[in-house]
Amino acid sequence: MQISRKNLDQRQDHIYDTIVVGGGAGGLSAGIYLQRYNLSSLIIDKGKARSYWMQELHNYLGLPPDTPGSELLKHGKDHYLSLNGDFLNGFVEDVVDEGDTFAVTTKVGRNNNSVYPVLRSKYIIVASGIIDQLPPLEDMQNVYEYAGYNLHVCMVCDGYEMTDKKCGFFAGSEASIEEMVFNLSWFTPYITIFTHGMFEINPQLRQQLEDHGYRIVETPIKQFLGENHQMTGVELTDGSVIELETGLISMGSKYHNDYLHRINLDYKGNNLITDKMGRTSHDRIFAIGDLKVGLNQVVVAAGDGALAATQIWRDIRNATPPRRWEENLFISEQLPVSSYQ
Numbered sequence: 001m002q003i004s005r006k007n008l009d010q011r012q013d014h015i016y017d018t019i020v021v022g023g024g025a026g027g028l029s030a031g032i033y034l035q036r037y038n039l040s041s042l043i044i045d046k047g048k049a050r051s052y053w054m055q056e057l058h059n060y061l062g063l064p065p066d067t068p069g070s071e072l073l074k075h076g077k078d079h080y081l082s083l084n085g086d087f088l089n090g091f092v093e094d095v096v097d098e099g100d101t102f103a104v105t106t107k108v109g110r111n112n113n114s115v116y117p118v119l120r121s122k123y124i125i126v127a128s129g130i131i132d133q134l135p136p137l138e139d140m141q142n143v144y145e146y147a148g149y150n151l152h153v154c155m156v157c158d159g160y161e162m163t164d165k166k167c168g169f170f171a172g173s174e175a176s177i178e179e180m181v182f183n184l185s186w187f188t189p190y191i192t193i194f195t196h197g198m199f200e201i202n203p204q205l206r207q208q209l210e211d212h213g214y215r216i217v218e219t220p221i222k223q224f225l226g227e228n229h230q231m232t233g234v235e236l237t238d239g240s241v242i243e244l245e246t247g248l249i250s251m252g253s254k255y256h257n258d259y260l261h262r263i264n265l266d267y268k269g270n271n272l273i274t275d276k277m278g279r280t281s282h283d284r285i286f287a288i289g290d291l292k293v294g295l296n297q298v299v300v301a302a303g304d305g306a307l308a309a310t311q312i313w314r315d316i317r318n319a320t321p322p323r324r325w326e327e328n329l330f331i332s333e334q335l336p337v338s339s340y341q
Helices: 024-035 069-082 155-164 174-184 203-211 298-318 326-334
Strands: 016-023 041-045 086-089 091-098 102-107 119-124 130-131 166-170 190-194 215-216 221-227 230-236 242-245 245-252 253-255 285-287
Touching: 016 024, 016 102, 016 285, 016 298, 024 041, 024 069, 024 298, 041 119, 069 086, 119 298, 155 245, 166 174, 174 190, 174 203, 174 245, 203 215, 285 298
Parallel strands: 016 041, 016 119, 041 086, 119 285, 166 190, 166 245, 190 215
Antiparallel strands: 091 102, 102 119, 130 253, 221 230, 230 242
């Protein structure tokens, strides 16, 4: 059921089999599988998953290519609630390992009206994802006019959409250029790199980019240009305009995993290291989706959720004695031996 401040007290003393932090594609998939395994689960969602503002999911098997991410998430949440899972809109602030259980402190509500319930579970699935850093403009709404349409944040997801188009690569660091630009050239060679004046490019890399014909623009961006959510270029702070047909933002991301700071886990960079089922270095904490090492794909996150939930069910099932058919045992005890001959 949908949990709110009005009925929180009904769950304060309940110990869930699993609390899932994050209600994106991975978290919802995990929740659906947990409920179908007859386990008790709670999804705590801060709202606006990364996939929420993806306007068209062109690479999700079985869905029309113009399906928005928000529609996928709505159907996923409805499915989860139909299986009697609990769903709470809130922001997880802290997780404490109490031994057999985890204590999860969550902020519910905003500002002075917030409450901070502590909810408990045997397992945790962290599916809270990442928040992309966007070009820092005075009018950030101007970015959201085009982000998720033809202004992309994932080359693996949307490289095909940029094939042979004039592409603006909006970089947040020199490292992002080294990591992404030459891979982006697989899809299009018509690349203009924008640094927004935030960092310098070393001479060797600059020469390498120029040798491939890629343009470098270091003047800050004033605004994106376009109409009907289709970006057609950028205006720079000096008044000049550069025409584009598409764009890829790679300015960095914030990993939403601060609530795990009390727990010693193994990381590779900012990503949690897991086994093939999503188990981290803590045997009762699983990581899925963007927080783990691997591809940042909606369909991959959904698969991660299924794997993590399945492994948790296996753990709990293996620690639980098989159920007995008591009525049949009683009947068998009453029957004479000849009845079995």
